[in-house]
Amino acid sequence: MYKKLFIPGPTHVREEVLEAQAAPMIGHRSTDYSDLHKEVRLKLEKLLYTDQYVFLVTSSGTGVMEGSIRQAVRPGKKALVTTCGAFSDRWHKIAVMNGVAADRIDVEWGEAITPEMVDEALSKEAYDAVTVTYNETSTGVMNPLKEISTLVNEKYPDTVVLVDAVSAMAGAKIAVDAWGIDVVFSSTQKCFALPPGLAVAAVSERMIERAKEVPNHGYYFDFLTFLKKYGKDQTPATPAISLIEALNTQMDAILEEGLDNRWQRHIDMANVVRAWARKHFALFPDENYLSNTVTTVENTRGISVADLNAELAKRGAMLSNGYGSKLREKTFRIAHMGDLQVADLEWLLDQINDFLGLG
């Protein structure tokens, strides 16, 4: 039985999008491919409000995370990593595993990173890059990306802003150029509502210039290598063509819905889940920084989340337990992203109410 996915990726994928993957295969150095790539790129530029570079990377978003931090930090310089949960912490792990020097700002899980925190750290020491996790999928916190990014741009022009928007892009507004973002990336299996296997990255001119100053920063995720094929609307290595076909189909649907409508639908879905959580449980994150795409519910009733999910499986749905040993069973997560609708969330919450005997 198909389980509709209310987990924060992979999310539910519509039949039409699944089937778009099955287009006949084409050569990746052919004009057929370049035409497809260009179409998708132009649609993504609209989604991301950017006139700079948009790359399609065959990997999960984590790969671009690694590539961007390797390319952003010059020898003898450091990155400032802001962490508020498991995924923002991954930036630091990746920096360490690549020999990139990095300091941290840490807040408690459930709290957000503020522009003031970043300002304070950057005022004390020069950093080549600051990392921001727009939507921390483990805690359900949405960090104030616009405020952080514009602050860094205005006050610290040598610091590039690297943004993990894996669980936000295509579900919440990201105005790359206006907000002064240097790298922002996502994976297709989140708010794009595609199968996993492809990453989308927007990269600024400033980041390209920075990458030129960083030796030995790798090949597969190297933006300069991507640029060599950019004019032809091709990629350095063979790309995930069937996912790009599906992305093309999906971008049409996204643009047809209208970007503002799309952001609002995600807020509407979030509001339904938040109201339910406040009534029957509690919200885990700081109320001022609630995510528009995933809600982390504090398990104040001490229910068995595993049992709940087992029951939902029988009813054709799946949500997520809390993330990792720190939050498992203490919280659970309901994602409201991509192509899910308010009615889907209402149906899910009805199922939970029914099983738990909630009014």
Place this chain on the structure above:
Amino acid sequence: MYKKLFIPGPTHVREEVLEAQAAPMIGHRSTDYSDLHKEVRLKLEKLLYTDQYVFLVTSSGTGVMEGSIRQAVRPGKKALVTTCGAFSDRWHKIAVMNGVAADRIDVEWGEAITPEMVDEALSKEAYDAVTVTYNETSTGVMNPLKEISTLVNEKYPDTVVLVDAVSAMAGAKIAVDAWGIDVVFSSTQKCFALPPGLAVAAVSERMIERAKEVPNHGYYFDFLTFLKKYGKDQTPATPAISLIEALNTQMDAILEEGLDNRWQRHIDMANVVRAWARKHFALFPDENYLSNTVTTVENTRGISVADLNAELAKRGAMLSNGYGSKLREKTFRIAHMGDLQVADLEWLLDQINDFLGLG
């Protein structure tokens, strides 16, 4: 009009395999996924004659190339890169771009790397790794992998053998354990006859031990990170689930065909193309090292390969021009890999004969 692909990847993908991608989406931390992953892994172990590790990596093969050379060479040590064309040369480019010290053995394009060359280099200096490109897609040379790998294993136990089998795996035998290969990888869009976007890698215990001795070797392609999820039959980052569904379908077809039959079919297809090339043109590579999966034809008639391909497009086929500025128009390439059959090649050659007025 669909063009049947006789290019060395992406290759022709059967309808059934294309449609297998459209399976309903599942969560990558679910037992549904683990069951799928395990099924595929066990089938791949048969394909690769290995009891060691098989990883599914969401990237093209190039990504695993980068990961493996970063993990194989300890500080102060070097890699020996053997090059005989554009793709084997990529090993060196990647080493340089990651600050990995590497020496080279170079032969003319069209020639092969021999065990004697490798023996001579390793007898003079200690290397942590040697790279081998099983099938050099640019020149149509198949290097004697078994002989090189077993030699290195027997005489130089500290040297790990890293193998690019991108355009060979699933089209030619690779006995990972018996031949003493430490890393071998491929992309799915070649002899697996799937869409691109997924890499398959077999990794030895010895390579795992080596990786532990190499600091700062990265995250996304780190085999030790893959191992953490291995017992659960999961992957560190979200994998390309729809391609893994397609791979599962395709592996059933491959095992049903029988491995020995499959290797023989590739040789049979190669023989048809070689005989035609000898009659009407000439073979570009050394006759002793002809590839079983792609034939590079020397353009002794000085035809316009671009025009030939334009005509073939009208007839529903596509072959490859020569690789890069060095071989374009001087050679052309006919791939005979994956699910293509002898009859497909005969049809293609008939079309070429007809267009060029050959007997």
